Amino acid sequence: MRTLIFGASGLLGRAVMRAFADSNVTGTSFRRQRPGLITVDATSSTAVWRALDQTRPDVVVNCVGERHPDVWANAPAQAYDLNVEAARLTAEAARHHGAHLLHISSDYVFDGIAPPYRPSSRCRPLGFYGRLKLLAEDMVRTVYPEAAILRLPVLYGPVEYAAESSISEITREVSSGRPVELDDVCIRYPTHVDDAAQVCRQLATAQVQGRLVGTVHHWSAAQGFTKYQMGLLIARHLRFPPRHITAGLGDLAGGDQPVDPRLDCTDLRVALSWPPENDRTLTDEVLHVIAPWARTACSCPDGERIYPINVRIGQRRP
Numbered sequence: 456m457r458t459l460i461f462g463a464s465g466l467l468g469r470a471v472m473r474a475f476a477d478s479n480v481t482g483t484s485f486r487r488q489r490p491g492l493i494t495v496d497a498t499s500s501t502a503v504w505r506a507l508d509q510t511r512p513d514v515v516v517n518c519v520g521e522r523h524p525d526v527w528a529n530a531p532a533q534a535y536d537l538n539v540e541a542a543r544l545t546a547e548a549a550r551h552h553g554a555h556l557l558h559i560s561s562d563y564v565f566d567g568i569a570p571p572y573r574p575s576s577r578c579r580p581l582g583f584y585g586r587l588k589l590l591a592e593d594m595v596r597t598v599y600p601e602a603a604i605l606r607l608p609v610l611y612g613p614v615e616y617a618a619e620s621s622i623s624e625i626t627r628e629v630s631s632g633r634p635v636e637l638d639d640v641c642i643r644y645p646t647h648v649d650d651a652a653q654v655c656r657q658l659a660t661a662q663v664q665g666r667l668v669g670t671v672h673h674w675s676a677a678q679g680f681t682k683y684q685m686g687l688l689i690a691r692h693l694r695f696p697p698r699h700i701t702a703g704l705g706d707l708a709g710g711d712q713p714v715d716p717r718l719d720c721t722d723l724r725v726a727l728s729w730p731p732e733n734d735r736t737l738t739d740e741v742l743h744v745i746a747p748w749a750r751t752a753c754s755c756p757d758g759e760r761i762y763p764i765n766v767r768i769g770q771r772r773p
């Protein structure tokens with residue numbers, strides 16, 4: 456099976472590359488040029504078609520996207536191009552080349568009022584990002600009805616910079632010792648990026664083998680947390696007194712964040728024979744994820760010092 460992964464330098468794309476490492480896989484990047492990755496501008500039809508001409512994949516996994524709120528606010532056209540136009544171009548090229556397509560979407564296509572959400576549940580995004588992700592899904596379905604779409608919740612795992620995942624960002628805030636208010640209303644389901652990537656591999660394999668039933672799929676870890684609860688969990692693992700962390704309504708205030716967009720992934724679990732006990736949980740993985748981002752921690756507001764570099768890192772799961 457030949458696989459082409461668009462967006463292989465990103466948080467999810469790197470994990471998907473790891474998940475396909477023992478197979479014939481090619482990854483693309485754009486700004487982050489890395490050995491082994493080809494440079495492709497996914498907003499250029501010519502570049503996307505050339506990548507498929509060169510690699511002739513059986514399946515394309517599209518992990519290109521723009522999920523940074525500052526870009527949505529300051530460069531909405533760029534966010535549209537990456538989330539919607541690039542998805543359309545990739546779907547067109549994949550269909551023309553006879554390659555299967557797995558397109559990545561988000562739980563933000565739901566309003567979060569009546570969880571859990573099944574793949575067939577009505578979509579009603581509240582914010583700009585969710586609307587773009589839904590537009591992209593519609594584009595992909597129009598251009599390539601047989602393409603598979605995988606909706607994922609917030610991801611965490613090995614990151615290259617703190618802002619790459621909200622867990623590392625919260626760790627940085629919590630371990631700064633400065634007063635921090637974290638939203639305690641909106642519930643998120645942090646999912647390990649390597650679990651999501653394994654699901655991508657299994658879905659892509661099922662597509663190529665013609666075993667896939669349905670076009671929209673959901674995957675999510677089961678544990679839900681507010682950002683405040685994540686902050687407390689991180690502080691506890693850093694042995695950091697959490698007195699400087701307060702519960703707030705921050706994310707809800709803008710009205711563009713779903714309160715509880717929990718994804719029902721029963722159908723996909725059954726299809727992939729993936730029992731819940733196979734999932735990594737944030738509670739188990741938190742130490743691995745936070746360690747690199749807690750090393751600059753300094754004084755607590757009350758003068759106590761913490762030494763997170765001494766945090767004991769448990770055995771990683773294989």
Ligand SMILES: NC(=O)c1ccc[n+]([C@@H]2O[C@H](COP(=O)([O-])OP(=O)(O)OC[C@H]3O[C@@H](n4cnc5c(N)ncnc54)[C@H](OP(=O)(O)O)[C@@H]3O)[C@@H](O)[C@H]2O)c1
Binds near residue numbers: 468486537560611
């Ligand atoms: N991260 C999450 O929590 C999360 C949750 C649910 C769904 N998703 C979805 O999953 C997908 C991947 O997200 P991610 O977190 O991995 O994003 P990411 O870390 O920001 O990675 C984005 C990828 O897109 C590439 N890219 C940017 N501009 C490009 C261009 N003009 N042409 C080609 N490639 C370009 C980037 O390459 P360079 O960096 O090399 O420029 C990078 O490989 C997105 O669709 C996102 O909406 C993410």
